[in-house]
Amino acid sequence: MTLDEARLELDATTLRPQEAAADALAMADQDPGLQAWHAQRTRFDEAVANALHESPIVPGLRERLLLTQQVQKPFFPRWFRPIIAAAAVAACLALGWTILSPVSPKMPSWEADSLAAVMKLQYGLATLDDHSPTLTDVKTVLAPMRAPSPDHLPVSLASLPTYGCKCITIGDRPATIICFKIASGEEAHLVVFSNDQLDAAPPQNTPRFETSKGWSLASWSDGRQSYFLATKADEETLRRLFG
């Protein structure tokens, strides 16, 4: 350490001598000139510090500052904030889901329930119970479960490869969703259920087509079974599935 460096170090710590570098203090011990200089700087600094601390504090400042906290006090405690954030995100998702949902209040309850279940599969919020590649395989899986299984389907639809199936309930009515692989990787979800004592059941043997917020829908009945087919593909693609 040079003499200039020692001076800088000592000068920066006159009021906090415990923080001075040992090298600088050692130099001051050995150099009377540096020691005298340091003593004089310290005296001057202490005098300035004392004079500075004589500045009066404006009355009432402390009380006004304490009021600041009350003004800024958060409504919710800190630990509660993640819960609020999660609730807000959930509310936004629910709102978005509601806005984008194709389910209409005008739909019969079986159709609304079917479409809600299909949407969960489409957007990955639910998973298939079984992954079978053909309708025959799906039926084989469903048979021992006594789950609704399609008796008659249009040939164009029945011949499509499948992703699998999932057992659900519509109201208190058991139903099955079978997912078909249609053109360009799109999916078509077929919901099968009994129409026994079903209000506003789909028409017999003739599919009824409709669209709702980007979804193409078809519903029909065949004897004591009703079917609901939903896809994000366009209506023309959907109609082609009926030959």
Place this chain on the structure above:
Amino acid sequence: MQITFNMFLDLNSDCLIAPRVTETLPSFEQIVDAHYAGLYRFGLSMCRNEATAQDLVQHTFLQWARKGHTLRQAAKVKTWLFTTLYREWLTLARREKKHETVEFQPDVHGAVLDEAEEEPSLDNASLHAALQELDPNYRAPLVLFYLKELSYRDIAETLSVPIGTVMSRLSRGKDHLRAILTRMADSTAKLSSPNFSPPAAR
């Protein structure tokens, strides 16, 4: 053997004396009580106006009330507060264009005094008058230094300047302050001298 021992010590100091990342911060009231006087004096020295100094302190604690919970180390509270006040003052000063950078020039601002020279007389009013003559780049570290609240390393952090720059500014700032105080004392002495005659009015 010695090397092995030192390595063992280092390893232990890293593992066992790890710095606490999260500490319980003092209450708002405790922080106000501990720091508001120092902050006010710092603000007053920088802005030269009581009302503005109060505003600076108020702004600082308002920021603390809003963002203080994000600070993880209780030891950093003081530096955080002084930094916040200083930055707010800088914003004010830039808005008013009062903060101009002036490099210290001994010929212009006063020569460095000899060690043997007498101590200039000192009181709060003359100190504040002298501080106002200092360039803010010297005044800020000097006031923080004389408040005895922060080490020169903390002052460097607060003002966002290198440690070496703070040390240099402290040294030169003290020289300058002493020169101003001496000059002021000389002027007072001349005014109170029986031989002093004011210039004739035209």
